[in-house]
Amino acid sequence: xxxxxxxxxxxDEVVTEARVRYIEPAGLGGKxxxxxxxxxxxxxxPNSYGPAGIKALWDALDEVEAEEGVKLIAxxxxxxxxLAGADISAMPHLETYEQAKAMxxxxxxxxxxxxxxxVPTFAFVNGVALGGGLELAxxxxxxxxxxxxxxxxxPEVAIGLIPGWGGSxxxxxxxGPKKAAKVILQNPLxxxxxxxxxxxxxxxxxxxxxxxxxxxxESLAWAVKVATGETSVEREEIDRSGWDAVVDAxxxxxxxxxxxxxxxxxxxxxxxxxxxxxxxxxxxxxEDVALADCMVSAECKASLYSFDLVRKLGKKPAGAPKKxxxxxxxxxxxxxAGLMAAQIALLFARRLEVPVVMTDLDEARAQKGVEYxxxxxxxxxxxxxxxxxxxxxxxxxxxxxxxxxxxxxxxLVIEAVFEEIGVKKAxxxxxxxxxxxxxxxxxxxxxxxxxxxxxxxxxxERLVGMHFFNPVAVMPLLEVIPTEKTDEETLATAFxxxxxxxxxxVMSADRPAFIVNRLLGRMLGEVARAVDEGTPVEVANLATxxxxxxxxxxxxLGLVGAAVAEHLVTHLHEDLGDRFPLSANQKRLAExxxxxxxxxxxxxxxxxxxxxxxxxxxxxxxxxxELHERIVNGLAEEAGLMISExxxxxxxxxxxxMILGAGFPFWLGGLTPYLDxxxxxxxxxxxxxxxxG
Numbered sequence: 106x107x108x109x110x111x112x113x114x115x116x117d118e119v120v121t122e123a124r125v126r127y128i129e130p131a132g133l134g135g136k137x138x139x140x141x142x143x144x145x146x147x148x149x150x151p152n153s154y155g156p157a158g159i160k161a162l163w164d165a166l167d168e169v170e171a172e173e174g175v176k177l178i179a180x181x182x183x184x185x186x187x188l189a190g191a192d193i194s195a196m197p198h199l200e201t202y203e204q205a206k207a208m209x210x211x212x213x214x215x216x217x218x219x220x221x222x223x224v225p226t227f228a229f230v231n232g233v234a235l236g237g238g239l240e241l242a243x244x245x246x247x248x249x250x251x252x253x254x255x256x257x258x259x260p261e262v263a264i265g266l267i268p269g270w271g272g273s274x275x276x277x278x279x280x281g282p283k284k285a286a287k288v289i290l291q292n293p294l295x296x297x298x299x300x301x302x303x304x305x306x307x308x309x310x311x312x313x314x315x316x317x318x319x320x321x322x323e324s325l326a327w328a329v330k331v332a333t334g335e336t337s338v339e340r341e342e343i344d345r346s347g348w349d350a351v352v353d354a355x356x357x358x359x360x361x362x363x364x365x366x367x368x369x370x371x372x373x374x375x376x377x378x379x380x381x382x383x384x385x386x387x388x389x390x391x392e393d394v395a396l397a398d399c400m401v402s403a404e405c406k407a408s409l410y411s412f413d414l415v416r417k418l419g420k421k422p423a424g425a426p427k428k429x430x431x432x433x434x435x436x437x438x439x440x441x442a443g444l445m446a447a448q449i450a451l452l453f454a455r456r457l458e459v460p461v462v463m464t465d466l467d468e469a470r471a472q473k474g475v476e477y478x479x480x481x482x483x484x485x486x487x488x489x490x491x492x493x494x495x496x497x498x499x500x501x502x503x504x505x506x507x508x509x510x511x512x513x514x515x516x517l518v519i520e521a522v523f524e525e526i527g528v529k530k531a532x533x534x535x536x537x538x539x540x541x542x543x544x545x546x547x548x549x550x551x552x553x554x555x556x557x558x559x560x561x562x563x564x565x566e567r568l569v570g571m572h573f574f575n576p577v578a579v580m581p582l583l584e585v586i587p588t589e590k591t592d593e594e595t596l597a598t599a600f601x602x603x604x605x606x607x608x609x610x611v612m613s614a615d616r617p618a619f620i621v622n623r624l625l626g627r628m629l630g631e632v633a634r635a636v637d638e639g640t641p642v643e644v645a646n647l648a649t650x651x652x653x654x655x656x657x658x659x660x661x662l663g664l665v666g667a668a669v670a671e672h673l674v675t676h677l678h679e680d681l682g683d684r685f686p687l688s689a690n691q692k693r694l695a696e697x698x699x700x701x702x703x704x705x706x707x708x709x710x711x712x713x714x715x716x717x718x719x720x721x722x723x724x725x726x727x728x729x730x731e732l733h734e735r736i737v738n739g740l741a742e743e744a745g746l747m748i749s750e751x752x753x754x755x756x757x758x759x760x761x762x763m764i765l766g767a768g769f770p771f772w773l774g775g776l777t778p779y780l781d782x783x784x785x786x787x788x789x790x791x792x793x794x795x796x797x798g
Contacts, residue, residue, distance in 0.1 A: 109163050110210045112156035115195040119144050121158040123165035133329045135176035138169040143183040151189035152182055154237055163215045177332040178222060180245060181229035181321065190236025193412055196400065205400035209393040212237060212270035216244035225332045229324040230254060230311065236261055240270040243279065247331055247338060249324040250311035254302030263293035265369045265408035265772035269396030273376035274388035280309040281343050282377060286355040289373055294362050296579060303489060312338045348381045366653030367772055369399050407774025411764055414775065418761050422600060423754050424612040426593045431601035432543065438518035439463045440532050442474025442505060446521035448577035449549065451478045454502040456606045463505045471505035478503045512539050519547035519571065524672060526553050530561065537562055545595055547571050552618035552676060556588045566592040569599045572619060574766050582766035583608035584619050611762045614752045617680040618673065620759060621766040626677045626685060627743045629670060631736045632658045633688035639723040640732060642712060648732035655768040663702035663710020671695035693719045741780045741789035748797065756794040
């Protein structure tokens with residue numbers, strides 16, 4: 106009998122037990138061993154594996170193997186949770202390469218027993234299955250899944266690791282390299298996107314799906330039929346002839362997305378390539394080495410900081426008042442019916458499930474916004490994200506008018522109109538007399554003074570900023586901005602609404618451009634300055650690559666638009682001075698009547714020939730490395746000033762906002778740890794951000 110590798114103890118490990126019970130279902134002709142994973146908490150704390158949890162499953166399999174008459178073995182989880190993988194919070198206890206490697210070997214050892222069992226093994230995936238949890242399911246010979254499982258995936262690359270318990274080898278050989286690459290690489294690098302249970306079934310990860318109400322009973326009945334040969338499981342044959350071409354394309358995409366800044370992503374690509382021909386045990390050995398290398402890397406340590414940051418500050422935002430102070434929101438008004446306003450209206454309707462009414466200058470524009478919302482609902486329905494009943498209810502919740510009197514019974518009215526202070530003040534001047542005394546006024550400004558917007562209000566205490574990021578449905582960050590006069594009830598309601606909208610809220614003081622846009626404005630300002638001085642655009646565009654940002658500078662400019670970028674930098678220059686230089690080239694791009702940016706075949710924006718022709722440059726060209734140094738020194742200076750000005754309480758809020766609002770990679774640990782590691786913080790501010798606590 107094989108033995109489990111010796112593992113270090115994880116102090117305070119919340120052990121996920123493996124509880125065995127035996128059932129004799131009709132038609133099996135023997136016993137079914139049902140192993141239930143359960144850490145003893147409700148679903149607010151998912152099952153996860155540390156050393157003791159792995160040992161518990163090992164011992165359960167020992168018990169089952171010793172039991173006579175077992176005809177099938179099934180593993181499932183506590184309600185709503187199958188297994189969320191390894192215990193990330195305990196990973197700092199793996200201090201050496203040898204300890205990290207042993208953790209990988211232990212996972213492989215116990216999962217191999219399920220894969221190689223002479224008794225048919227089944228995973229009944231009844232809920233969340235992430236990382237090592239999905240790998241446990243993949244190691245079983247057959248799988249059922251509940252279509253409503255909230256999160257299924259292999260998120261390791263997003264946190265500087267690789268799927269290390271068989272996933273990189275089993276998944277591509279089950280569903281093919283292209284689909285596997287989506288789960289192993291593309292989803293983690295795309296805001297760590299997760300699959301739902303039905304998505305996993307559609308990809309071929311599970312062999313059958315059953316509804317939650319009778320999931321266990323249906324899964325067991327199906328498993329009996331499979332074990333007795335009454336039902337056969339057909340799986341799509343993998344076309345191996347195009348495997349290398351698929352991996353080559355994935356490797357190019359990963360390089361484009363990470364710019365070489367993610368060692369874990371490179372290792373995952375290598376493992377995906379290896380899975381084509383390698384014997385399974387050889388693939389496992391390669392996973393063990395790659396996992397150990399990643400676990401002791403700086404990127405993994407940085408990722409653990411990011412993970413902890415999102416988990417803790419995401420749940421308890423700094424500066425948020427008591428939840429009990431929040432007001433109920435039973436109807437929402439949205440001023441404007443353009444793209445941003447329509448996205449916000451859909452989000453409120455979908456998450457709050459309350460009536461949402463939009464207005465615009467005339468009926469035609471208002472109805473156009475509603476048409477957009479209904480079109481997006483149709484897309485959600487087509488993707489299976491909502492059913493017919495839910496789609497119909499959402500359509501009925503959103504309406505439009507050109508008459509602002511429809512706001513009279515709204516509890517919250519948010520403006521999403523043109524980013525100009527005079528326009529926004531005029532909106533609030535018109536809306537405030539209409540709404541009730543208890544209703545909130547909200548601005549979605551990306552950086553204008555909310556204090557100035559409130560100056561002429563009769564009740565300035567009820568105005569608060571809630572800055573959504575584009576695209577609204579995708580970006581997880583919400584910047585919440587009170588003024589000095591915003592009362593506690595208004596602020597508490599903003600945070601409560603943000604949570605219901607499934608956003609992570611970070612509070613910013615009412616200072617120019619708040620958090621993310623101020624820092625991105627500083628970065629783009631340094632790039633524009635360098636281009637004006639003579640740095641070629643193609644060189645300047647590479648300067649941020651070491652930060653692994655999802656978009657290079659000119660790709661970002663193309664996405665937001667030259668006019669919007671010019672508007673942002675102009676305001677920052679007016680408010681904060683020459684740290685945000687005005688650029689004659691940027692102004693020419695913004696004022697051009699012809700397109701200055703276009704999308705290439707790779708989907709990325711680039712300057713058009715016309716745009717290039719508008720540039721007037723000096724003769725002082727920087728290298729990409731020199732400009733990178735200028736950018737990071739500028740970011741370090743700006744972040745230091747933001748903390749000293751009280752824009753945020755400390756560096757953690759900057760890191761959280763940049764991770765969730767600017768796509769700063771998890772594996773770099775947020776902006777300020779990165780600036781500390783490369784010495785930029787010390788150079789700009791005389792001390793590292795880490796010393797601020």
